[in-house]
Amino acid sequence: MRRWGIGFVWERGARLALWLSLALSFGWAATSRAADRLVWRDREGLVDADLEGWPLAKLLRAISAKTHWQILVEPKLEHAVTAKFSGLKTGEALRRLLGSLNFMLVPATNAPAKLLVFQTSMQAATDVVAAPPEPEPPPADKKAIPNELIAILKPGARESIEQIAERLGAKIVGRMADLRAYRLEFDSETAAQSARAQLANDEDVESIQANYAVAKPSPPEPLALGLLPPFTLRPKATTDTSRVVVGLVDTAVQTQGTVLKDFLLPALSVAAKAEPPTDQPTHGTAMAETVLYSLSRSSETANGTPVRLLPVDVYGNDPSTTTFEIAKGIYAAINGGARIVNLSLGGGDDCPLVRAVIKSGHDQGVVFVGAAGNEPVTTPTYPAAYPEVIAATATTRSGQIAAYANRGDFVDVAAPGMSLVPYQNEPYLIVGTSTASANVSAAAALVLSATGQGGSELEAQIRKAFAVKPALGSP
Numbered sequence: 001m002r003r004w005g006i007g008f009v010w011e012r013g014a015r016l017a018l019w020l021s022l023a024l025s026f027g028w029a030a031t032s033r034a035a036d037r038l039v040w041r042d043r044e045g046l047v048d049a050d051l052e053g054w055p056l057a058k059l060l061r062a063i064s065a066k067t068h069w070q071i072l073v074e075p076k077l078e079h080a081v082t083a084k085f086s087g088l089k090t091g092e093a094l095r096r097l098l099g100s101l102n103f104m105l106v107p108a109t110n111a112p113a114k115l116l117v118f119q120t121s122m123q124a125a126t127d128v129v130a131a132p133p134e135p136e137p138p139p140a141d142k143k144a145i146p147n148e149l150i151a152i153l154k155p156g157a158r159e160s161i162e163q164i165a166e167r168l169g170a171k172i173v174g175r176m177a178d179l180r181a182y183r184l185e186f187d188s189e190t191a192a193q194s195a196r197a198q199l200a201n202d203e204d205v206e207s208i209q210a211n212y213a214v215a216k217p218s219p220p221e222p223l224a225l226g227l228l229p230p231f232t233l234r235p236k237a238t239t240d241t242s243r244v245v246v247g248l249v250d251t252a253v254q255t256q257g258t259v260l261k262d263f264l265l266p267a268l269s270v271a272a273k274a275e276p277p278t279d280q281p282t283h284g285t286a287m288a289e290t291v292l293y294s295l296s297r298s299s300e301t302a303n304g305t306p307v308r309l310l311p312v313d314v315y316g317n318d319p320s321t322t323t324f325e326i327a328k329g330i331y332a333a334i335n336g337g338a339r340i341v342n343l344s345l346g347g348g349d350d351c352p353l354v355r356a357v358i359k360s361g362h363d364q365g366v367v368f369v370g371a372a373g374n375e376p377v378t379t380p381t382y383p384a385a386y387p388e389v390i391a392a393t394a395t396t397r398s399g400q401i402a403a404y405a406n407r408g409d410f411v412d413v414a415a416p417g418m419s420l421v422p423y424q425n426e427p428y429l430i431v432g433t434s435t436a437s438a439n440v441s442a443a444a445a446l447v448l449s450a451t452g453q454g455g456s457e458l459e460a461q462i463r464k465a466f467a468v469k470p471a472l473g474s475p
Helices: 005-020 056-067 090-098 161-168 189-199 283-296 323-335 352-363 433-451 455-465
Strands: 037-041 046-055 070-073 080-089 102-106 114-118 127-129 148-153 171-176 181-185 205-209 213-215 244-250 307-313 320-322 340-343 367-371 389-395 413-416 418-423 426-431
Touching (some): 037 056, 046 056, 056 080, 056 114, 056 127, 148 161, 148 189, 161 171, 161 181, 161 189, 171 323, 189 205, 205 352, 244 283, 244 433, 283 307, 283 418, 283 426, 283 433, 307 323, 320 323, 323 340, 389 433, 389 455, 413 433, 418 433, 426 433, 433 455
Parallel strands (some): 070 114, 244 340, 340 367, 367 389, 389 413
Antiparallel strands (some): 037 046, 070 127, 102 114, 148 181, 148 205, 171 181, 418 426
């Protein structure tokens, strides 16, 4: 196999993030008194402080939490910090905060910077300062739709879903007839619970599941930079067998004002007809452009690409969708010929129907990539957390896991979490594990189109090439 591919996409993605010279701010205020605050404004490279009587240990723990530096301090040092300033550069801020103490800030490649604090010599800085653990939020309330159920019938069921719905007083509001799965709506939560009890022992019913709401991912933000990334990618003529189809299960994808027109297959929708805004790109549009821009940065696509994007809208105009529609959208992408399915969406609820559809596609050789979630916690996000899905978290321009990104044990890979995309000749920034997922999907498409290796071979290559390194474990 040629030495191009995944590493190239990764490096160019990191260089794009560096080129943008943008970073996320993840400072927060200290809380020992009403006026106390310590803010690291990473985007501007500036620090604000208003501290009174802070001991050295407290100061260093706060700095570690805000910067994620590795901090080593000389044992038994004592120093009380009272300081008030705004907008100082990092070095000046450290001098004001540490007073007469000596310090050295040592940058590192692909690892956190190291801050040494000492009185006598650098070698004396041996005690590690541990940042206070970030409290994980309490488990989110389950978003099960209270008056709905998903019913899956057994093969050869004697009673039809219409008969079952009429008997239970339900409306059939969604169908996946090939999988014998149906979305039932009831007049109330009480009626749904009663129906669940009745169907639990029904010989025609294979399973009864909850249906969960999944919020629509946020669209990209406009930038006032006046910069648009160059785009030279061209579609290569394909046949049905040479075409590489990437399914995008997401919000609706726009063509007007984007670079997408020549790379899109006819869009599918499992939701009500969407009317995307005309004044900003949708999340789906941003993901589609992220995939194409990742492809365009590879020399392997200089003569064009056989990659085509298959948009599958599971949201319509609604602020949320459900796990039933996501399962239906994934099924539509697979039936539409997608060999890679990008899932830049998700929530905290495990839906057996979604898992079953993904497992079936995976068994057929479809590669799935999912966003790990934009909360700095370890709780799983679905569908990324299913073992058949490559769960992608986001890295910063320095190669560290982003402060906002999920880093649970279910996470498989890490990729750049920032992308600049055009809409109506204006630049927009999209940040998050959604973007990381799209970048990984692009790398998978690049490998598949160049080598023809799909299925488990492709998945193994992607998992290895983008694997989360130990140094990336915490930002």
